[in-house]
Structure formats: C-alpha cells, structure tokens
Amino acid sequence: MDDKAKAGVGKVTNLEYSAASDAGTRIELKIPGRPDYVVVVRLTAAAVAGRMGLSYDDIEDLKVAVGEACSAAILTGAPAVGVSFIIAKDRLEVQITHRAAKSARSPDTELNRLLMQVLMDEVETRAHGTEHVTRMVKRIAR
Numbered sequence: 001m002d003d004k005a006k007a008g009v010g011k012v013t014n015l016e017y018s019a020a021s022d023a024g025t026r027i028e029l030k031i032p033g034r035p036d037y038v039v040v041v042r043l044t045a046a047a048v049a050g051r052m053g054l055s056y057d058d059i060e061d062l063k064v065a066v067g068e069a070c071s072a073a074i075l076t077g078a079p080a081v082g083v084s085f086i087i088a089k090d091r092l093e094v095q096i097t098h099r100a101a102k103s104a105r106s107p108d109t110e111l112n113r114l115l116m117q118v119l120m121d122e123v124e125t126r127a128h129g130t131e132h133v134t135r136m137v138k139r140i141a142r
Contacts, residue, residue: 077101
C-alpha cells in the first residue's frame with residue numbers, strides 16, 4: 001500500500017451541530033506519522049483560515065499551532081495522524097487525533113502545548129491509554 005492510500009483521502013462533509021451551535025463544515029485529513037507530511041496540514045490550515053477571512057497574523061499563528069500539534073503526535077510514534085477542521089460562523093476548531101505507539105510522553109510535549117496555548121484561543125488535550133486528541137479553537141472577530 002502506498003503512502004497516499006495509507007494516509008486516506010481528505011474529505012469534506014456537512015456537520016450537524018447541536019441546537020446551541022451553528023451548522024458548519026468539517027474538513028478531514030489523515031496523514032502518515034512522518035514529519036514531511038506536516039506541511040500538508042499547515043497548508044490546509046492556511047487555506048481554510050484564509051477562506052474564513054482570518055488575518056495574516058491569525059493564519060500564521062494557526063499554522064504554527066497545527067504544526068506543533070502534529071509534530072507532537074508524530075513524536076509519540078503514531079503511525080498516522082488525523083486532522084479535522086470544523087468551520088463555524090464564529091470560530092475554526094481543529095482536532096488532531098492519533099494513537100501513540102509509546103505510552104511515554106515526548107519531552108517536547110509541554111513546550112508544544114505552551115506554544116499552542118499562546119497562539120490559539122482554546123487548547124484542550126485528552127488521552128485515554130494510547131489514544132490522544134488535541135482540540136484547538138481560533139475565534140473569528142467580526
């Protein structure tokens with residue numbers, strides 16, 4: 001199986017939010033757990049944020065935060081990393097999911113998390129065994 005098949009195919013789907021939220025769009029990517037694919041996620045983040053009207057500085061912040069989250073996931077030995085961009089009227093939510101090959105945390109994890117917290121409006125990480133989810137939100141000022 002080639003890298004493209006292993007990575008899966010990016011897809012765009014409609015997303016139903018709860019009654020308290022606005023309907024939006026979800027864009028999903030799955031990349032191999034290799035550093036050379038992080039650029040694909042960073043470029044996708046920039047394209048999505050640009051279409052949403054985020055400022056140049058916010059787009060750059062988003063690219064760095066998404067790159068840090070993906071790099072941290074790859075450092076755990078994850079064979080693949082899933083990335084979802086959830087577009088809403090007032091925010092862009094990014095979820096990075098992976099299954100770590102190792103249970104130990106990378107020594108860079110705390111620095112990565114601190115950087116993400118500085119660049120994004122919300123950052124939340126959850127882990128259950130080897131399954132990890134990082135959720136980040138960038139609010140859109142209108």
